Amino acid sequence: MSRRLVAVLMLIVFAIGFAAGALWRAYQCFVTHPIAITDDRLVFDVPRGTALRTLAQRLHEQGVIEHPVYFMALAYLRGAHGRLQAGEYALTRELTPPQLLDLFASGRVIEYRITLVEGWTFRQAVAALDRHEVFNGSRTALAARTDAEIMAELGRPDVHPEGRFFPDTYRFPRHTSALTLLKRALTRMDQILAAEWAQRAANLPLTTPDEALILASIVEKETGLASERPRIAGVFTRRLQRGMRLQTDPTVIYGLGERYDGNIRRADLREPTPYNTYVINGLPPTPIALVGREAIHAALHPEDGEELYFVATGDGSHVFSRTLDEHNQAVRRYILNRAD
Structure with missing residues (x-):
């Protein structure tokens, strides 16, 4: 082998070594320096099914990383190329590419929240979902569907939706x-109702968990005071045991539906809707609102006593009475005088 050929080969080896060293240094610089974002926080969405190459290219196009090939190499070297998870991620300035890769593999996505409130109707809950920023504008808006359509999609085609979703x-x-x-929310209510029913008090005038949920929804609507729930449940329990009508205004309001304008008239109390407990005997056919666990517990553990009546005082609390005469006196004091 001639000296010239040897020199050429040595030059090639040196060039390859130099290039490899330069490439390695550039790669090390890439993996040790933070990503390039201008804001303190960048929301980056990884759609389901996104390939590693596509992800690296999108990160490059949005100015997050400079070298998509290095990012792909990093993913393969760390064995993370098959563990990337879809979702929205919050990227911050201090993240290095390895930390960014770990974030995508961890599934620590941005979470949103929504609160379903005790006492809401099912349609109020549906409206709140449709207004939420994640669901707003969706072509599959719930409000456009009937109750039966929604319940069929949830696998409960023969179940009325009212009260079936746990507020939380x-x-x-x-x-x-x-x-x-x-x-x-449906599964959560199933679990909570079953657990509370299993621990119910003895000798209740309720034969099924559904009846407990109906009574609990009435208790939920009658008072916002936790301390009053067992006492109000006790009143309704004794009325059911004695064959007395419940005569509770929230059921009248629910039966009126959209016709309710904020006032209950004498004619409303006499209108024979399926929910008007001034007209029907026993419980209405379904719950009338979303029900919290405390109201369910109260319905299944009513407070002992002799009261058969109660009236709102105007400050959120109620006055309880044992006899009709006592109740009428309370009505005159707290309702008629307030009206005057």
């Missing part, structure tokens, strides 16, 4: 559907 604050990532959230 739910967290969820973007790309969650409103139906998925309702399914969670």
